[in-house]
Amino acid sequence: MSAVAWIAVGSLAAWVWLLLGQGFFWRTDQRLPRREAPEHWPSVAIVVPARDEADMLPVSLPSLLAQDYPGSAEIFLVDDCSKDGTGDVARALSVRYGGLPVTVVSPGEPEPGWTGKLWAVRHGISLARAREPEFLLLTDADIAHEPDSLRGLVAAAVTGGFDLVSQMARLRVSSVWERLVVPAFVYFFSQLYPFRWVNRAGARTAAAAGGCVLLRTGAADRARVPESIRQAVIDDVSLARAVQRSGGRIWLGLAERVDSVRPYPWLADLWRMVSRSAYAQLRHSPPLLLGTVLGLALVYLAPPVTLVAGLLSGAPVAAWAGGVAWAVMAGTYMPMLGYYRQSLWLAPLLPFTAVLYLLMTVDSAVQHHRGRGAAWKGRTYARPEAAPDR
Structure with a gap:
């Protein structure tokens, strides 16, 4: 198989794992349990x-x-x-x-x-x-x-x-x-x-x-x-x-x-919301940042790219695997769109949104290394150290 086909198959394998092996994260049924009133209502x-x-x-x-x-x-x-x-x-x-x-x-x-x-x-x-x-x-x-x-x-x-x-x-x-x-x-x-x-x-x-x-x-x-x-x-x-x-x-x-x-x-408002903490999520680690960028590319960008590349080059394995991966991705996104009462037609656009998040994460790292990380409402937490125990 070609390199494009291998990438498509790898992306599809990743989506099969996410679908079945990541705690059914895509389901939206974890809601506040309905409970009977306690005998004593605490303060x-x-x-x-x-x-x-x-x-x-x-x-x-x-x-x-x-x-x-x-x-x-x-x-x-x-x-x-x-x-x-x-x-x-x-x-x-x-x-x-x-x-x-x-x-x-x-x-x-x-x-x-x-x-x-x-x-x-x-x-x-x-x-x-x-x-x-x-x-x-x-x-x-x-x-x-x-x-x-x-x-x-x-x-x-x-x-x-x-x-x-x-x-x-x-x-x-x-x-x-x-x-x-x-x-x-x-x-x-x-x-x-x-x-x-x-x-x-x-x-x-x-x-x-x-x-x-x-x-x-x-x-x-x-x-x-x-x-x-x-x-x-x-x-x-x-x-x-x-x-x-x-x-x-x-x-x-x-x-x-x-x-x-x-x-x-x-978009600028949402960008600030995400980028202020995205690099902190990665523990301010360049290797984790690189791994995240590569992972996002494989999981979210590869399906539509390999589908188009496979159709244009006549590579059926790449087109099939990329198309199925994209369909699984969109399917896992639909419950969240339903929870937010949004059109399910937004589901195929998830790769585009993932690109935005990838760029926000990279920007978060850049701002951190410039000493302007985690800026919010006039305060900046550029290089926080681990809090010492008392």
Whole structure:
């Protein structure tokens, strides 16, 4: 066989493995378990780190204030050195809407060795500990919750015996670029961290979605959270790993009642979102970057390229293998498009979207080596070192 045919066959073999051997990552059936109400509804402290979120809070914070929760719950919003009046907006919304009590604090700039978000989370948790909550809900300032969201999270954690329950918030898909890129973002994430693998007892795979994490306070203490992960750029996965290493059981799934309200209308917006942490995902390793680029090329680019090359050159093996690989790829993407209520005709465009992600990842590495890595809202974490143990 020709080299093109071998590449096509290799890509098809990779897709057969991904289809059957990667935890059925492409299925979207990992949803929050429906549980009966526990006999006792534990107390919950809701910690919301917020930096320059004055535009998002009017959409997200009222949804937290309106939580229909039978137990005791309180919100701690940590204003992370905002310049747009985030703290004042939060206080005004609390007065306007009522509901759960809100405490707004401003801890100042993070100490060396901390990322801004985790510094804010640290202060929120410290403040919440005075109330001795049984659970902590860590949620971002751009996340909106349906009124029964907290009730469902706590019921799942208590009756299921989980120390951490996390939901991947449904991201906004309104603009053309959001429709093209956002479902693929969640698809790629689930491919890296198959939810079924995360959720099984004794799992070795750990992951969480930072926008919505319900965490037992005792589990946070055992895992020394957030101190043990204080330099993590990808804080949600690091949090899940810390909880798992300390003996905790975790659960991760797709959300039905939790939504991200942050818009990413243009490609540049999505590019910044992905590239700020893509190289950190690869542990800032050039060999891992090279392997990722080659892997993405084989898995996502080779099928359409070898199909076209095989048809043009009259190579039936290359055309057949490339075409079948492309069809399998598109088929595994359809459930995620269905979850996002998008046209299934977008499925064959996944190779194009994969090229965008490949370029975002390379750009993330370039920015890192230029000293501008992980830039977000005026802060840059160019070369984070491993956080020393205390």
